[in-house]
Amino acid sequence: MASRNDVATSPGTGAADQADARIEISGLTKRFLTPAGEVFTALDGVSFTVEPGQFCAVVGPTGCGKSTTLSMVSGLDRPSEGSVRVGGREVEGITDGVSFMFQTDALLPWKTVLGNVLMGPVFRRVPKQQAQASARDWLRRVGLAGFEDRYPHQLSGGMRKRVAMAAALINEPRILIMDEPFGALDVQTKAIMSTELLSLWEQIRPSVIFITHDLDEAVALADRVVVMTSGPGSVKAVFDIDLPRPRGSVQEIRFQPRFIELQHQIWDTLREEVERAYALTAGGAA
């Protein structure tokens, strides 16, 4: 409890923790065996680095291996070749200090909102009272105070995402990975959630890998945008976003000239890949 408050009041963690939060992805390759017995290369030599406390967005055409990359960063899956290092240590299995927000709803439908947020502390055997207090605090921070006893099916899509956000952040991760977390939300809710995510991130400053198919969202949120090629996925280009922080509302930043310039630059790179991926799938369907 005390340590959380420290973190909340002083943005950015100590220098010792900082190096722990670097993510180095080098030569990451993943091959799957198709049901027909052929080898399918989903990822081919992906390399990029996320500096401690940096917000890194990854964009790329659908099916280029973005989710696959994240499953190897989180330790849910193993690479065929190459490696992921977190804080200098190679990822082999679930890594401590990593939180994941999934594309699909990953809440437990039989647990209340409070129960869902409590999962992280319960699994790490945090004393019950302390866990409860911190879960309530996180629910308040994501704007869900008063909804503790609801079940997920009684919430809207946006509220469920807030619960997932509280559940991911309560562990105070060094690394936060998010796979199109707001992809299923309507435009207005998405903008509000993105702004809230930014302000929460600024409070605890984990290193973030944020996957999205929305380029505006990527530029508005991130310090660095990685563009991936269509399958097999590899890194096509990396852009540093020099928009000043704190950025405030995600809706408003869209109208700044620098935003528009960066957005155009990245879109020029991405468009080619999206068109190629589309041609491939359209050709396959024809």
Next chain:
Amino acid sequence: MTTASTASTTAIADVKDGAARTARRAARRRTALVWAGRIALAAFVIGGWQLSTMWGIVDPFFYGQPSGIWKRLVELFQHGTQFGSFYQNIWTTIQEALAGFAVGAVTGVVFGVALGQSRYLSDVLGPYIKMVNAIPRIVLGSIFIVAFGIGVTPKILLAAVLVFFIVFFNAFQGVREVDRSVLANVRVLGASRMQITRHVVVPSALTWIIASLHSAFGFAIVGALVGEVLGAQSGLGLVIKTAQNNFDPNGVFATMLVIAVIVLGAEWLIGKLERRLLSWRPPAPTEANSL
């Protein structure tokens, strides 16, 4: 201004109230109609049976007669059977069924959850379980009676075997249906294997398990009764068998009625348990009280 808006709010509230009242009246009328239909059907079947035996269309000596069944039922409760009071026989069967149900359900859940989570275990044990499942399990009753005598043990075992397979296959399937992203989520949050089983796998499989318990209790009763028919000193199966030997169809029907009441009672209890354990589920569209 204020009064006007208050008045219009009241008017809207009145309209809403009226609509709610109409909807409620329609719902009540529907319930009344359903019950009328049910009672009419029962009167038709039971009355038709009674009349056709009275008019000599069917022979009550072979097929029984509703009034005779009722008389026999009262007799059974008042004077008991040749193997002790009727209550005692009922209790024997309930005990056997409950014990068999408990043993079968617990082992079914344990095996189902274990095999559902372990690829290796399910590969090794899978074919054997399928093989045992293919045996007509009632035959096992004879083996149990030879092995354990005519006490309650063979009936409990037979009931347990019948219950086991139903619960096992459902628990196994339930474990296999656990949502993949939910599993990935709790793994990343740091859950150990035990914690995954406790917080995710079992609650997720519970929907399936409880659904299976409904039919499972019926099978527990079948196991107990068949065991008693095969050889017993007490129990409703024995009462039925004796009635059959005495050409007493009314006695068979009367006992059958009692068994039906027991199963319905158990069903009701399991329904209560279900509502309690699965209270987190969204109400099914038909249950939702949308007016």
